[in-house]
Amino acid sequence: MGLLKGKAKEKSFLLGDLSREWFSVADPSIGDWFSDGRIKNMLDENRGKFFCIAAGNQYGSLDFTGPPGATTKIYFPFCFWVRRQGFKTEIFDESFEVTPMHSAYYQLTSKQKEDLEAKIKAGIASAAQSVSDFELLSHDERKYREFLRYYGYRTKRESIKKKPETEPDDFDELVLDPENTEEKEKFEKEIEKHRDYHALKAFFIDQVDANTGNDALRQIVQRWPTIITDFMKITDDHLDLEKIRKDLKISKAEAVVLLTKNKLFQEWKRMFFPEVKNRYERIKQLLKSRKKSVEEYREWVKPYIAKHRLIKEALSSSGGRMSRVSNFALIAGQAGSSSLTTLFCWKPFQVQEYYVSPGEISTYTPANAYDDWTKENLIWDEDHGLAATYPWITEKWVDSQVDAIFGKTEHARQGDPWMWEKRNYYTLIIIEFMKNNLRFPDGLEIEDGIFNLNAILMSSNAMLAKLLELKAKQFELEKYVDEMLGIKSDFLKGEKWKPKKNWLDFNLKLPINIPSKFSRFGPYENSLNDRVTKGYLTPMARYVYVPLASKLLDLAGWGKA
Numbered sequence: 361m362g363l364l365k366g367k368a369k370e371k372s373f374l375l376g377d378l379s380r381e382w383f384s385v386a387d388p389s390i391g392d393w394f395s396d397g398r399i400k401n402m403l404d405e406n407r408g409k410f411f412c413i414a415a416g417n418q419y420g421s422l423d424f425t426g427p428p429g430a431t432t433k434i435y436f437p438f439c440f441w442v443r444r445q446g447f448k449t450e451i452f453d454e455s456f457e458v459t460p461m462h463s464a465y466y467q468l469t470s471k472q473k474e475d476l477e478a479k480i481k482a483g484i485a486s487a488a489q490s491v492s493d494f495e496l497l498s499h500d501e502r503k504y505r506e507f508l509r510y511y512g513y514r515t516k517r518e519s520i521k522k523k524p525e526t527e528p529d530d531f532d533e534l535v536l537d538p539e540n541t542e543e544k545e546k547f548e549k550e551i552e553k554h555r556d557y558h559a560l561k562a563f564f565i566d567q568v569d570a571n572t573g574n575d576a577l578r579q580i581v582q583r584w585p586t587i588i589t590d591f592m593k594i595t596d597d598h599l600d601l602e603k604i605r606k607d608l609k610i611s612k613a614e615a616v617v618l619l620t621k622n623k624l625f626q627e628w629k630r631m632f633f634p635e636v637k638n639r640y641e642r643i644k645q646l647l648k649s650r651k652k653s654v655e656e657y658r659e660w661v662k663p664y665i666a667k668h669r670l671i672k673e674a675l676s677s678s679g680g681r682m683s684r685v686s687n688f689a690l691i692a693g694q695a696g697s698s699s700l701t702t703l704f705c706w707k708p709f710q711v712q713e714y715y716v717s718p719g720e721i722s723t724y725t726p727a728n729a730y731d732d733w734t735k736e737n738l739i740w741d742e743d744h745g746l747a748a749t750y751p752w753i754t755e756k757w758v759d760s761q762v763d764a765i766f767g768k769t770e771h772a773r774q775g776d777p778w779m780w781e782k783r784n785y786y787t788l789i790i791i792e793f794m795k796n797n798l799r800f801p802d803g804l805e806i807e808d809g810i811f812n813l814n815a816i817l818m819s820s821n822a823m824l825a826k827l828l829e830l831k832a833k834q835f836e837l838e839k840y841v842d843e844m845l846g847i848k849s850d851f852l853k854g855e856k857w858k859p860k861k862n863w864l865d866f867n868l869k870l871p872i873n874i875p876s877k878f879s880r881f882g883p884y885e886n887s888l889n890d891r892v893t894k895g896y897l898t899p900m901a902r903y904v905y906v907p908l909a910s911k912l913l914d915l916a917g918w919g920k921a
Contacts, residue, residue, distance in 0.1 A: 374398055374744040375412065375826050378790060378816060380419055398744060402737075408882025409733050411785065411819030415897040418815035418905040423808070424916045428797060431809025434915045435793055438811075439703070441911055447705040447789070448778055452830055456699040476664050483661030484844070487654055494650040497643055504640040508534055510559045511633055512551035533644070536637060561592055564625050577621065584614045594622055665841045696798045703791040704830065708783035709817060709904070711885075711895060726782045727883030729820035730762050732859065738825040740857045746825060747856070750832045752839070755857040761831040765824065778827055779820065784884060785896070786823040787904050790814040811912055815905040817896055819884045 399412050424431055443449055513534045538547035565588065569576050577588050584590075590608050598604050599622065605615040739746045739758060747753055763769045767777025779786070792812040799805045818826065885891055 371748040373749040407886035411884045412822045414816040420813050422811040425808045428805045428807050442705050447707045449705050452702040452704045454701045458697040479664045487657035490654045497647050501643045507636045510556045512555035662841050699795045701793045705789040709785040709787045727784045729824045734821040786818050788816045
């Protein structure tokens with residue numbers, strides 16, 4: 361799209377890495393715009409359409425050392441306090457590592473993973489066996505369904521003339537009996553109308569009569585070449601020798617054979633049909649049972665797969681393995697453990713001069729966080745959109761997650777929405793909690809915790825894209841579980857979003873919605889150097905960042921005797 365210039369990166373989500381480098385400030389007047397330059401270039405090219413800025417002085421780190429549990433006693437009270445301040449809080453990522461020398465903790469985690477693996481293998485094996493049984497029964501069900509269709513039975517879908525608004529679960533099952541006794545005569549006439557005698561006779565010749573030895577029709581066809589054709593012509597009424605001979609104009613000897621075969625065919629139909637019907641009904645019940653058992657096995661094993669997946673060791677990622685080589689705290693011969701938790705805290709940001717904002721439309725109407733520009737640039741762009749990191753996402757999945765974020769789904773309405781449609785700006789606080797536990801040979805144990813606070817101001821569309829990334833990480837766990845069990849999610853069967861073709865084809869819009877190639881207006885603030893520093897970043901430091909940092913220091917006992 362020509363939006364990204366300067367430092368190039370491989371295809372990845374533009375907002376995927378919001379970590380900052382202190383010594384590469386892009387523009388001191390508005391603080392740090394992050395290290396790779398892509399966000400700054402995008403802001404330069406699309407002022408007023410996108411907003412993601414962090415001040416260079418709103419990033420801090422607290423390193424606290426104490427007895428075991430000391431930093432944990434800071435983390436949880438801080439999380440509860442943050443929620444009471446109106447922030448939404450979610451864990452974005454977490455991992456841990458234990459050295460073998462920490463035998464008690466190491467054996468506990470290893471044994472837990474081994475037990476989970478054994479249960480997962482047993483559950484998948486049981487599910488696989490049920491699937492195998494289900495496939496065998498499905499084959500039998502198809503065969504008996506075929507027989508019953510020869511007899512004239514049809515499904516509910518084929519029986520009704522007008523399609524209902526909502527299809528019942530058994531819409532494609534064969535209707536074997538009328539709904540009430542009053543419609544029995546009509547039901548039987550409908551069956552007779554669809555009955556396929558030709559197919560029934562063909563099956564009788566191939567599968568039943570063929571087993572009668574030398575008297576089979578296929579064996580005596582050499583004597584009467586047209587006997588099979590003649591057999592297909594006779595009807596249920598041909599039970600008289602002279603009638604067969606006269607109607608078909610054949611010899612008396614052949615007529616005797618056809619009369620015998622026709623009586624056998626009539627008797628076979630009378631005996632075979634009830635058996636087919638009963639077997640079909642039994643197989644349908646067994647199929648439902650096997651299908652239910654497969655679902656139950658899968659549901660039973662899902663929590664174990666999820667628990668196994670959530671026990672995320674640092675060495676499972678390339679970054680964790682590389683950092684492990686140079687981690688001063690985790691010495692191979694030292695008993696210790698390390699964990700890293702990344703926490704997202706966010707809430708709407710109220711601009712101090714809300715009614716004196718000449719550069720934004722928010723004075724008149726809230727911005728649409730899920731507009732076409734956001735879809736095209738922040739979600740579906742193949743180079744720097746969310747789809748660059750998560751190529752499996754579909755429009756159906758994104759739409760459903762956006763509804764959940766804004767609280768438009770039944771599940772989301774049970775709790776609080778993650779975002780509000782009438783807010784144009786959000787403050788995102790990324791908290792990294794790095795904890796190290798060490799046990800010394802003399803039995804002494806210490807715990808060290810590092811809290812990194814990173815405050816970022818984002819437009820509502822940028823915040824929406826970042827929360828969609830969080831939803832994608834959550835959904836990947838469910839996707840991983842389904843893939844382990846061979847399940848295809850309905851949300852992954854959709855298509856990618858396609859931009860709407862506009863004959864005007866302009867990039868930006870004026871406040872009165874008149875397209876213009878020369879306008880830099882948009883729904884968000886565009887005066888970055890002047891208004892952002894004074895009206896946005898300064899209040900954010902005073903009312904957001906400083907209170908959070910002060911609370912951490914207070915919980916750590918900073919300045920207390």
